[in-house]
Amino acid sequence: METALKKSELVARLRSDILSLQGFRAPALGVKHDDFGLGPVMKTFPEGVFPRVGMHEFVSNSPEQTAATSGFMAALAGKMMKEDGLCVWLGRHRTVYPFALSQFGVSPDRVIFVDLKKDKDLLWAIEEALKCDALSAVVGEIKELNLTESRRLQLTVEESRVTGLLHRVAPRLSNPVAAVCRWRISPLPGASDLVLPGIGFPRWQVTIEKVRSGEPGSWRLEFRDGSFELITESVSFHQYTAKAG
Amino acid sequence: MKRYVAIWFRHLLVDRVLLRQPELAGKPFALAAKERGRMLVKAASRDAQKLGIEAGMVLADARAVQPELEVLDYDPLLAEKLLLALAEWAIRYSPLVAVDLPDGLILDASGCAHLWGSETAYLKDIASRLKASGYDVRTAMADTIGAAWAVARYSRAFPIIEPGEQLSALLQLPPHALRLDAAVVEKMQKLGLYQIKSFIYMPPSVLRRRFGQGTLDQIGKALGNSQEAFEPVCPVEPYQERLSSLEPIRTATGIEIAIQKLLEMLCARLVKDGKGARQAVLRCYRIDGEIQQVAIGTSGPSCSASHMFKLFELKISSIEPALGIELFVMEAPVVEHLGNAQEALWDLSSANKMTAIAELLDRLTARAGADVIHRYLPAQHHWPERAITEAVSLTDQPQTDWRTDQHRPVQLLAEPERIIVSAPVPDYPPMLFRYKGDIHRIKKADGPSRIEQEWWISDGLHRDYYAVEDEQGGRYWIFRLGHYGEETNPEWFIHGFFA
Numbered sequence: 001m002e003t004a005l006k007k008s009e010l011v012a013r014l015r016s017d018i019l020s021l022q023g024f025r026a027p028a029l030g031v032k033h034d035d036f037g038l039g040p041v042m043k044t045f046p047e048g049v050f051p052r053v054g055m056h057e058f059v060s061n062s063p064e065q066t067a068a069t070s071g072f073m074a075a076l077a078g079k080m081m082k083e084d085g086l087c088v089w090l091g092r093h094r095t096v097y098p099f100a101l102s103q104f105g106v107s108p109d110r111v112i113f114v115d116l117k118k119d120k121d122l123l124w125a126i127e128e129a130l131k132c133d134a135l136s137a138v139v140g141e142i143k144e145l146n147l148t149e150s151r152r153l154q155l156t157v158e159e160s161r162v163t164g165l166l167h168r169v170a171p172r173l174s175n176p177v178a179a180v181c182r183w184r185i186s187p188l189p190g191a192s193d194l195v196l197p198g199i200g201f202p203r204w205q206v207t208i209e210k211v212r213s214g215e216p217g218s219w220r221l222e223f224r225d226g227s228f229e230l231i232t233e234s235v236s237f238h239q240y241t242a243k244a245g
Numbered sequence: 246m247k248r249y250v251a252i253w254f255r256h257l258l259v260d261r262v263l264l265r266q267p268e269l270a271g272k273p274f275a276l277a278a279k280e281r282g283r284m285l286v287k288a289a290s291r292d293a294q295k296l297g298i299e300a301g302m303v304l305a306d307a308r309a310v311q312p313e314l315e316v317l318d319y320d321p322l323l324a325e326k327l328l329l330a331l332a333e334w335a336i337r338y339s340p341l342v343a344v345d346l347p348d349g350l351i352l353d354a355s356g357c358a359h360l361w362g363s364e365t366a367y368l369k370d371i372a373s374r375l376k377a378s379g380y381d382v383r384t385a386m387a388d389t390i391g392a393a394w395a396v397a398r399y400s401r402a403f404p405i406i407e408p409g410e411q412l413s414a415l416l417q418l419p420p421h422a423l424r425l426d427a428a429v430v431e432k433m434q435k436l437g438l439y440q441i442k443s444f445i446y447m448p449p450s451v452l453r454r455r456f457g458q459g460t461l462d463q464i465g466k467a468l469g470n471s472q473e474a475f476e477p478v479c480p481v482e483p484y485q486e487r488l489s490s491l492e493p494i495r496t497a498t499g500i501e502i503a504i505q506k507l508l509e510m511l512c513a514r515l516v517k518d519g520k521g522a523r524q525a526v527l528r529c530y531r532i533d534g535e536i537q538q539v540a541i542g543t544s545g546p547s548c549s550a551s552h553m554f555k556l557f558e559l560k561i562s563s564i565e566p567a568l569g570i571e572l573f574v575m576e577a578p579v580v581e582h583l584g585n586a587q588e589a590l591w592d593l594s595s596a597n598k599m600t601a602i603a604e605l606l607d608r609l610t611a612r613a614g615a616d617v618i619h620r621y622l623p624a625q626h627h628w629p630e631r632a633i634t635e636a637v638s639l640t641d642q643p644q645t646d647w648r649t650d651q652h653r654p655v656q657l658l659a660e661p662e663r664i665i666v667s668a669p670v671p672d673y674p675p676m677l678f679r680y681k682g683d684i685h686r687i688k689k690a691d692g693p694s695r696i697e698q699e700w701w702i703s704d705g706l707h708r709d710y711y712a713v714e715d716e717q718g719g720r721y722w723i724f725r726l727g728h729y730g731e732e733t734n735p736e737w738f739i740h741g742f743f744a
Contacts, residue, residue: 086598113618189688
C-alpha cells in the first residue's frame with residue numbers, strides 16, 4: 001500500500017518534470033495565472049495553464065474561417081499584450097484590416113505589420129521576430145509549413161519565451177507540425193433571439209484538435225465586451241414570452 | 246618662443262572661380278551680391294581691377310566702366326568654407342592652423358620649420374605649393390600673429406622677421422597693418438600719421454586718449470607684449486577603422502572575425518563620442534586590386550557591435566574574396582547623436598524594448614527591403630480605405646483614439662469584389678448574394694450605413710454598407726454603390742469578412 005502510494009507520487013513528480021522540460025510550468029501556489037478569459041477552454045491544457053511558451057497553430061480553410069481565426073488570434077494577442085506590449089504581424093498577402101483590431105482589445109498602433117513576398121523570407125522573418133523577447137506575441141500567416149520548419153520555430157520560442165501564433169491559411173495539406181496545439185476557429189451564427197435584431201457579437205466554434213499533454217475539445221464561444229464567454233443556450237424570445245404567458 | 250606664419254590669399258574667391266571655370270582666365274569678371282537694394286561688387290578679377298573695378302563698387306558703375314563685365318554670384322559663406330578646407334590641408338605644415346577671416350590663414354609654426362631645413366625653405370614650400378594649385382598668396386613669418394599678418398599684407402621686404410625684430414619691421418608700414426578700426430585709421434590719416442613709426446613711440450596715455458584702448462591692444466599684440474587668441478581648426482576625423490591581415494583571407498569565418506574586430510573598435514569610438522552609426526560600409530581590398538563593398542543601414546543610431554554584426558552577417562555571402570582579402574576598412578559615413586541617457590532613467594524597460602524591436606526591424610529591412618514594414622495610426626476619415634494612415638517612425642503616437650463604435654471587418658479585401666445579389670428595393674438588405682460561385686442566403690443583417698466620398702479628396706458614388714450573416718454563420722461586409730436609378734441598377738460589392 002505504502003509502496004503504491006510512493007509510486008504514484010513518483011509518477012506524478014516525473015510527469016510534472018517532463019512537462020516543465022517541455023516548456024510548461026506548473027502553477028505556483030498563490031500565483032494567479034493568466035487564463036486570457038478563456039475559462040472552460042483552459043481545462044484542455046496540461047495543469048490548466050495556457051502554454052505561453054509554444055507555437056500555436058491555427059488552421060483555416062475558407063475566407064470566413066480565416067476572418068474568424070484572425071479575430072480570435074487578435075483577441076488572444078490583445079490579452080497577451082495587455083497595456084503596453086507590442087506585437088508583430090507577419091504575412092504574405094495581408095488582408096487584416098488594422099482598424100478593426102481595436103474591436104478585439106488590440107490598439108492597432110501597437111502592432112507592427114510585416115508584409116513579405118517570399119515564403120522563404122517569411123519563415124526567416126517569423127523566426128527573427130520570435131527571437132526578439134521584447135515582443136509580447138508574434139502572429140504569422142503562412143500557407144505551407146513542414147515539420148522541420150515548425151520544429152525550428154518551436155525551438156526558437158522555447159528559447160525566447162515569446163508566444164507564437166501561426167495561422168495556416170488554406171494549406172494544401174494539413175500535415176503535422178511541431179506546435180503545442182492546433183486550433184480551428186469557425187464562425188457560428190449569431191444569437192437567435194428576436195429581442196435584438198442584427199448580427200450581434202462574433203461567435204465561434206473553437207476547436208482544439210491537438211494539444212500536447214492535454215485533452216482536445218470543442219467549445220462555442222462568444223467575444224463580448226473584450227472577453228470570451230461560453231455560449232449557453234439562452235431562452236429564446238418565443239419561449240420567454242410563452243413562459244411569461 | 247613662438248613663431249607664426251601668416252598666409253594672405255590676395256584673390257581668394259577669384260582664384261577659386263578660375264580654378265572651377267578656367268575659360269574665364271584673361272577676362273574681366275566680378276562677383277556681386279545684393280546689398281541694400283543694389284548689386285555690389287564683392288570681388289573683382291585681376292583684369293577687372295586693372296580697369297578700375299574694385300570690391301565695394303556698385304555693379305552699375307562697374308558695368309559703365311566695362312560693359313562686357315562677366316558677373317557671377319557671390320556666396321557669403323564660400324570664403325569661410327574654402328579657408329577651412331585650406332586650413333585642413335595646411336595641417337601638413339603645422340598641427341595648429343587657424344582660419345583668419347576673410348582671406349587668410351595663420352599657422353603656429355613653432356618648432357616646425359626645421360623639418361623643412363630652414364624657415365626660408367619652409368615658407369617657400371608653402372607659397373610655391375599654394376601657387377602651384379592656383380592661389381595667389383603672400384606669406385610672412387614673425388614672432389607674433391600681428392607682425393606676420395602686417396608683413397604679409399603690407400610689406401615688400403623679406404618676409405621672415407627675425408625673433409624680436411617685430412618693431413623694426415613694422416615701422417615703415419601704414420597704420421592699416423595693425424588691424425585697426427576703419428574710423429581710427431581715418432583719423433590717423435587726417436592727422437598725417439601715414440606710417441606706424443610716426444605714432445608708435447607716443448606715450449600710451451596719449452594714444453589711448455586719441456585713438457582708444459583698442460589701438461593700444463593691437464600694438465601690444467603686434468609687438469608681442471600682449472597675448473593674442475589663437476583658435477586652431479580641428480578637422481573631423483572620420484569614423485573609420487582599418488584591419489590588415491597577415492595573410493590573405495578567403496573564408497567566411499575569417500571575414501566574420503574581421504568584421505567583429507572592426508565593429509568593436511568602431512563602436513568603442515562611437516560610445517566614447519556619444520554617437521551612433523546610421524550607416525556602415527565595409528570595404529574589402531583584395532590582393533588582385535579589386536574592392537568588395539557591402540553597406541548596412543540602421544533605423545536609429547546604433548553603437549552596438551553585436552547588432553551591426555548581425556546586419557553584416559546577412560551580407561557576408563555577397564562578398565567574393567577570390568584570391569584573398571588583405572585589408573578591411575570599416576567606415577561609418579553617417580553618424581548621429583545617441584539619445585541622452587536621461588531618458589533611460591525613467592523609462593528603462595520601454596527604452597530597452599524599443600531598441601530591441603528597432604534592431605529586429607533593421608534585420609528585416611536589411612534582408613527584405615524597407616517597404617515591408619508598416620505601422621498604422623488612426624486617421625479622421627470614415628471611408629474605410631482612408632481610416633488608417635501609415636506611421637512614419639516606431640515612436641509615433643496616435644493623435645486621436647481608435648474608434649471602437651464603428652463596426653469594421655477584421656479582413657478587408659484590398660479591392661472590393663463584385664457580387665450578384667437579389668435585394669428588395671429601396672433600402673432593404675439583400676436576400677441572397679453570389680460570391681465566387683457560392684450562394685449565401687442572408688439570415689441577419691445590419692444596415693444600411695452610408696459612407697459618402699469626401700468631395701475634397703475624390704469624386705465618386707457613395708457606398709451603402711450592410712453587415713450580413715448567412716445561414717452558416719459567415720459574416721460579410723457588402724455595399725451597394727450609389728442609388729437605384731431609373732434604368733440602371735446599382736452594383737453590389739463585397740468588401741470584407743467579419744470575425
